[in-house]
Each structure stands twice: as C-alpha cells, then as structure tokens.
Amino acid sequence: MKKIIAVALSIAAVPALLIAQTVTVDCPEDRCQVAPYFAGTGGFVGTSAGVGGQADVRFFLICGSVTISATAVPDRDGVVRQALSEGNGLYCRPETRGRIEIDNLEPGGWYWINDDRNSAVSAFIPKEAMGNEQVEPTDPGGIVLDSERGGLGTYVKHEPTGRVGIIPHVVAARAIRGCEGALGEESATNCHLGSPEGWRVSASASSVARPSGSEANRNAIVTLYGENFITTRTLSARAEVAFDSSVQAVSLRQDGGEPTGEGEPGVLKWLVTVGADDSRCLPANNHPDRGKAQEITFSVEAMDGAIPALGDDGLKTTFMVKCPDASAAIAGAELVPENPFPVEE
Secondary structure (H helix, E strand, C coil), X not given: CCEEECCCCCCCCCCCEECCCXXXXXXXXXXXXXXXXXXXXXXXXXXXXXXXXXXXXXXXXXXXXXXXXXXXXXXXXXXXXXXECCCCCCCCCCXXXXXXXXXXXXXXXEEEEECCCCEEEEECXXXXXXXXXXXXXXXXXXXXXXXXXXXXXXXEEECCCCEEXXXXXXXXXXXXXXXXXXXXXXXXXXXXXXXXXXXXXEECCCEEECCCCCCCCEEEEEEEECCCCEXXXXXXXXXXXXXXXXXXXXXXXXXXXEECCCCCCCCEEEEEEECXXXXXXXXXXXXXXXXXXXXXXXXXXXXXXXXXXXXXXXXXXXXXXXXXXXHHHHHHHHCCCCCCCCCCC
C-alpha cells in the first residue's frame, strides 16, 4: 500500500509552492500530464491550463511506495517553473524512482532529472496515452538502463561520458480518421465510427419573410449533417413540419429529402415552401398578430441507410416565418389585379 505524506513547505523560502496536503493521487485522465520516469532531483516547466493561465498547478511525485503532492503557482505569464530538490522536500529518495503526474498543465510541458555531471530532459505525455502500446528500448550494451518495474520510461546513462537520457515506453498512437463513404470502401474501414449525437439538422435561415400578393413562394432549406458515419445503401430519411393551426401556406416538399449536390455541405436537404398569407400580413387588414413571427418545427423522424442510426428522439430544428415589411406587403398587393379573370363586356 502506498504511503501518502504531506510535505511542509516554507512559502517564504519557496515562493512558487503552496503548502502540500495529504491526498490521494487525483489527476483526471483528460487533462493530466505524466513524466514517465523520475528519480532523484530535477524539475519541470509548463504553462497553466487555467483561465488566463493563472490557475494553480497541482502535481504528484510518486516514488516507490511514497507519494508527495504539492501545488505550484504560475507567474504573471502563466508559466510554471518548479524545482524538485532536497531543499524543498520534493525529490525521490535514494534507490527509489517513479513518475510525476501534473494536473492543469497545457501540452508542451517538459521536465528534467539531475545526474552527477549532466541532466536528462524529456517531454510529458498525456495520461490518457498510458494505455497505448508500450515498447522497452533496445540495449546495445555498454550503457546503464534503469526502469521502475512496470514503469512508463527508462533512464539511460553512459558512464564514461556522463551522457544521460530518458526514453518513454509509450508508443505514440496514430490519430484514427473519421469514417466516411459507403460500406466496403477503404474510407469506411479502420476508421472512427461516430455516435447518434453526430447527426444534426439546421435551417439555412432562422427567419423567412413571407411573399406578398402574387410574388413567388419563398423557401427555407433544411440540411442534414453527419459526422463519422458510413452508408449501407442510398440514404433516406422521413421528415415532417409542425406548426400552430394559425399558420397558413407552409408546406414540406418531398418528406424524404434529396441528396445534397457536389460541393454542398451536409448529406440530405429539404425545401420548406413559405407562401403568402395576405389575410394576416396585408397592413390594410389590421390583423392583430401581423407583427408576431410564427414558429415552424422541422423534425426528422427516421433515417435508413447509415451507421450509426439516429437516436430514439430523432432530430429537430426550428425557424420563424414572419410577415414582410409594410411597404413590401403593399407593393406585393398592388401586383394583384382586382379581377384576375377578365370577361367580355
């Protein structure tokens, strides 16, 4: 069982540190940086990941059965410069070695270990990478290789010259590209498959002004977007629009949608037509709700031909339909003859 000890530090003597506390190692994987091998004395530098770079940086020095926790304070630029020495009690005792875990530090930090003639330097690795494949370094002979049992790195020393180094065991993982294309295609294999949360729909305009009189209908374009998906056949979806009973002249063309064109974003699109509603929108009619926009809800209820599928709740987006400006409404009304069906006298 590891022993957790608190280190009493003098803030006056070591201004970069706060008093250490007795705690268990709590360095969240999604933001923790790790020094894969540490022994003796040394130090580390990095930039605080807090807002404005001014958040304190908590770290854990794990050596054998002893874990020391402390906090470093960044300077005005957010940079942390932390010595690990016998003088401040932050070091690995003789014959012990281990690692450092640092919370709240930006990527790009690094550390060093002091030797009798030189110092060995290495970068931190993300804690979430500790689960990657690990490979121990080759021993060519004539050097000293030292590693903690089951450790993440090896300390290398060439005694005659005093050259030293640190070699992490963790293998860098190649970023996995997102899936795309049809099932069976190369782009749809050995890829990262998304989740239902990767699907979304969006209307091209948050508000559509109605036409007036005989003007042509207006269109709202709703587009389906997806991330990291593959198709198993021609993609199809069933959609519908919903609105209050007071809404007139709004309809969905082709509830199954149509594929987006080359160079267009998204994978499917729908046209929602918006026609005139002169009874509401003509200023002369003095409709009490003329100035109020009406909400249209567009829903994708089901989809077929893609993996992953939609979530159980489907997809929804909304946009507003409003009457045109008064001047536009009057101009549109003037385009309509009093009698559109002329008769002989």
